Amino acid sequence: MLGDFLERFDSAGCSALRRGLLKWYKQHGRSLPWRETRDPYRIWISEIMLQQTTVKAVIPYYERFLRRFPDLQSLAAASEAEVLQYWEGLGYYSRGRNLRLAAQAVCERHSGVFPSELDAIQGLPGIGRYTAGAIRSFAFDLPAPIVEANTLRLYCRLLGYDGDPRSTAGQNLLWEFAERLQPRVNAGHVNQALMELGATVCTPVQPACERCPISRYCVAFAENRQAEIPAKKARPRVTQTVEATVAVRRGDQYLIRQRTKSERWAGMWDFVRFPVESVTPEQSLTKALQAKLQKEATEQVHKISAVEVTALMPVTEIRHSVTRYRIRLICLTGELSVEGRVLSVGEETAALRWVTLEELRGVPMPVTGRQFAGMLRASPDR
Structure with a gap:
């Protein structure tokens, strides 16, 4: 054949x-x-x-x-x-x-x-x-x-x-x-x-x-078959998902975390990021949903970084794609709680760091993390 x-x-x-x-x-x-x-x-x-x-x-x-x-x-x-x-x-x-x-x-x-x-x-x-x-x-x-x-x-x-x-x-x-x-x-x-x-x-x-x-x-x-050949590749099913990223601020510094080998963008640094369960890809962020998201984000930030955060506020959203995933990324800012655990220089590990927005320029980040950092840098409230 x-x-x-x-x-x-x-x-x-x-x-x-x-x-x-x-x-x-x-x-x-x-x-x-x-x-x-x-x-x-x-x-x-x-x-x-x-x-x-x-x-x-x-x-x-x-x-x-x-x-x-x-x-x-x-x-x-x-x-x-x-x-x-x-x-x-x-x-x-x-x-x-x-x-x-x-x-x-x-x-x-x-x-x-x-x-x-x-x-x-x-x-x-x-x-x-x-x-x-x-x-x-x-x-x-x-x-x-x-x-x-x-x-x-x-x-x-x-x-x-x-x-x-x-x-x-x-x-x-x-x-x-x-x-x-x-x-x-x-x-x-x-x-x-x-x-x-x-x-x-x-x-x-x-x-x-x-x-x-x-x-x-x-x-x-x-044979005039150019449109038929080669056989079309089956398109993978697209999965819609929601994630959140939180820029936790301590003075003029922000908490970043190095992504692990089992995660996307392994080895790069990003703000604390996690999948969201309280908001679906299509839902508008109403006050009620925002309250649920704030509660979920507070728990997730503590779970991931041992940091307690307050004054969480959604500031922007970024839509992007990774392979077959279409991601709605909700970007939030928050302040380190005075009751929370403050990471000192001596306590910092390879996975967590406090850095200024200017210092972030020299740190490898995913595109969405870099976009969020740019928005924070341009914000008059920072």
Whole structure:
């Protein structure tokens, strides 16, 4: 069955397809910072950043990150907190943590020299099959198949594959096809061309087939089935939820807590944050509901931090999404109760700190925590 899809792409067919791709890429490939280098370190950083993030959004983060961590050694020597601070805004923070761990692994296992073998690259933390292939081909110009979102779509249309491309059978087919497309030389340019074509021409909706240099080889184009191929991915069910975050103030300082390994945004600092049971995602915050929320928040803050808080007041709400969750985040301020336990410097642990709003600028925080801090900084009442 899989052989039927690949039958049209023999050695001669793949060679002709590559020639068309390379000619097109030379004329139309975008100039991007990570395409101007063969440094595997810089290519690796870009590939990790580009996961779940658009090219346009990545460029300023990429340039800022490299100014602070220009090489493997500087990244390996940095603290997790500093790396996370420079990752702020990109989301999926395990990527930032794994970058640091992988840099340390390269220094320990490979004497600080980024490896070129697929197995060695893929053995580093946070690097999967696609990323390993991208680094190997882009940095070392060595053959390595790649399948990611853009090439997955392109391959399915070229082959006319209308099955589930994310199934075992679909993945086997696409990776075998990607392997067939690999040349002995110019592997990096071929892979860049495939990705560029998928990103800018063979788009998910209304692909520009009239501009495609390899449309003559495309089964979906010949059959006018571009809108049907590839098969759509089932959308995960969205879960609506409510959370609260409390900025507890003591003079000009605020209480922050380091999030644990079992929580989202592990290792980052945030105001005390917790799920809310007293308010649903749709309910307006009436006086009655506000009273229930204040009671729940008082109990939760004490449970989480051993701090007693008073004068709790909702000040704003932030709507945001994390994977399949749509979160209504209610932001409250409160004052440390004089009867409550005051954390002195000697009592502070790795999980709790008192900091000023200015000191928060140097602490890694989730985007919503940073937004709330910005609102507090701009408030005339602080």
